[in-house]
Amino acid sequence: MAIGNPHPQSDRKRRSNMMLGFVLAGFVAVVFAVTVAKMMRGENMEAFDHVARPQLEIAQ
Amino acid sequence: MSDATYTGSDYEAEFEDYFALLKPRVMTLVVFTAAVGLIVAPVYTNPVIGFAAILFIALGAGASGALNMWWDADIDAIMQRTENRPVPGGRISASNALIFGLWLSVIAIAMLALTANMFAAGFLAFTIFFYAVIYTVCLKRWTPQNIVIGGAAGAFPPMIGWAVATGGVSIESVLMFAIIFMWTPPHFWALALFTKEDYSNAGVPMLTVTHGRDSARRHIFVYTLVLAAVCVATAFSSIGGPVFLLTALWLNSRFAVRAYAVWRRTDADSDADKHLVERQFFKQSLIYLFAHFAALLGDDLLRFFGLIDFWPVVI
Numbered sequence: 001m002a003i004g005n006p007h008p009q010s011d012r013k014r015r016s017n018m019m020l021g022f023v024l025a026g027f028v029a030v031v032f033a034v035t036v037a038k039m040m041r042g043e044n045m046e047a048f049d050h051v052a053r054p055q056l057e058i059a060q
Numbered sequence: 061m062s063d064a065t066y067t068g069s070d071y072e073a074e075f076e077d078y079f080a081l082l083k084p085r086v087m088t089l090v091v092f093t094a095a096v097g098l099i100v101a102p103v104y105t106n107p108v109i110g111f112a113a114i115l116f117i118a119l120g121a122g123a124s125g126a127l128n129m130w131w132d133a134d135i136d137a138i139m140q141r142t143e144n145r146p147v148p149g150g151r152i153s154a155s156n157a158l159i160f161g162l163w164l165s166v167i168a169i170a171m172l173a174l175t176a177n178m179f180a181a182g183f184l185a186f187t188i189f190f191y192a193v194i195y196t197v198c199l200k201r202w203t204p205q206n207i208v209i210g211g212a213a214g215a216f217p218p219m220i221g222w223a224v225a226t227g228g229v230s231i232e233s234v235l236m237f238a239i240i241f242m243w244t245p246p247h248f249w250a251l252a253l254f255t256k257e258d259y260s261n262a263g264v265p266m267l268t269v270t271h272g273r274d275s276a277r278r279h280i281f282v283y284t285l286v287l288a289a290v291c292v293a294t295a296f297s298s299i300g301g302p303v304f305l306l307t308a309l310w311l312n313s314r315f316a317v318r319a320y321a322v323w324r325r326t327d328a329d330s331d332a333d334k335h336l337v338e339r340q341f342f343k344q345s346l347i348y349l350f351a352h353f354a355a356l357l358g359d360d361l362l363r364f365f366g367l368i369d370f371w372p373v374v375i
Contacts, residue, residue, distance in 0.1 A: 009072070012074055013072065013074075015074075015075070016074045016075040016076075019075040020075055030111075030112050030115060031171075033108045033112070034108060034109060034112045034174075034175050036108070037106045037108040037109050038109070041106065
């Protein structure tokens with residue numbers, strides 16, 4: 001018996017899955033690029049993490 | 061809304077069906093106008109941040125399109141122009157369209173907040189709410205002013221683009237809003253004139269249905285004149301310039317002449333040539349908007365090179 005699925009529906013589904021994969025990969029790439037851009041701009045890399053962080057407090 | 065559209069067959073929705081839920085043609089307008097709003101703003105934006113912000117604004121616009129298709133599935137199924145959309149076409153269930161629209165809204169707003177600023181993200185959230193709830197749910201089936209007030213949702217993107225760069229609102233971004241806001245009613249009333257029975261069959265109280273087609277023709281002409289005034293005023297703001305003024309004078313004179321022709325026609329004239337003038341007006345309205353926003357970019361380029369420092373800024 002031949003392995004593989006000749007059903008046209010599976011081709012369409014594969015194509016849809018690939019398109020979704022490209023979109024998700026694109027999303028990851030955009031988030032990564034934004035992160036790099038913000039880091040290069042010198043933004044604060046530290047944030048609130050449930051303990052006192054005096055260095056994050058705005059100077060009075 | 062209707063639950064009578066989804067066929068429930070074994071058809072499995074494809075990527076293209078979900079993409080169609082985002083109203084990609086409307087998204088092109090959103091992307092372009094938001095990008096212009098961002099570029100002409102007086103504050104520099106990192107290109108990567110700008111690109112990502114436009115992407116998330118477009119995603120938010122797509123989300124509101126999906127929510128619109130969820131709610132309007134019943135009338136979309138009646139209208140010839142919309143009967144093949146994914147929900148009335150039976151390719152996506154209304155509930156899936158709702159979930160898809162809500163999740164995309166959350167992602168778009170959150171990502172814009174992280175990428176740009178909270179004000180722009182809040183503005184995007186308000187725009188989605190305005191289009192999906194105020195326009196689609198409240199106004200569209202209730203008042204012939206639906207397209208006038210609802211048109212604001214389509215006019216917000218350049219203001220959001222501006223807010224991405226500046227973090228606020230100013231007279232220039234309000235003028236960009238005003239151009240799209242005043243352009244939307246004549247654009248859609250022209251469409252209603254040549255799609256004829258669609259809106260009345262669906263029970264949507266378009267001006268052509270409630271006040272008659274002659275009234276809609278008169279409204280198109282009046283709005284076109286007010287629109288021309290807004291465009292000329294924009295030319296003398298800090299985002300305007302000679303390119304915009306020449307574009308505005310040329311396109312608005314042509315647009316007004318065509319609007320006058322639409323106004324002076326009777327339905328018999330219109331039927332005789334299969335709504336030729338109304339179709340031409342509609343087609344021209346698309347070019348009109350893109351050309352005006354492209355002209356803003358042209359002036360921004362001239363300003364960048366210091367070539368229009370002489371230009372009088374009155375507004």
